[in-house]
Amino acid sequence: MGQCSCGQTKVKLSLPETLDHYSPRACDCDFCLSRNISYLSYPGAELEVESTGPLEVQRQGSNQASFMTCNCCKSVIAVSLQLENNLIGALNSTLLSNASLLQVATIVSPKVLTAKEKLERWQTVWLNIKINGISQIQ
Secondary structure (H helix, E strand, O other): OEEOOOOOEEEEEEOOOOHHHOOOEEEOOHHHHHHOOOEEOOOOOEEEEEEOOOEEEEEOOOOOOEEEEEOOOOOEEEEEEEEOOEEEEEEEHHHEOOHHHOOOOEEEOHHHOOHHHHHHHHHHHOEEEEEOOEOOOO
16 A cells, blocks of 8 residues: 555555565666656556546656656656556555565666567566556546
8 A cells, every 4th residue: 555645646556475575676767766766566466546636647768658647746656558458557666655665676777678678578567557446547
């Protein structure tokens, strides 16, 4: 469980193991570094996002992924990709109330991957996302 800094957006993460089994990924791009974000995902895991207001969507880098942010406090909630009727992505692990249980973040550099390589990687490591019960960005 976790939430953005203002509490308007809440997250619930369902993983097969306890948090201490996971190492989030810290992207080394300027966008993520400036926000001190590390991302947590696991294939087949589930992220439920409940927001009382609309989420804002930003695009960075190759413009393929969408960064969902709280429209009130501007916290980045998750990065996502819409694949047909399935929304996949990775949670901003710093939002978790018990994020201190996570292993040290692993530095990753998606900017060295081609657009095709990014899509292939994301489809193998990202989790399923539902926003207010729906598997699509509205």
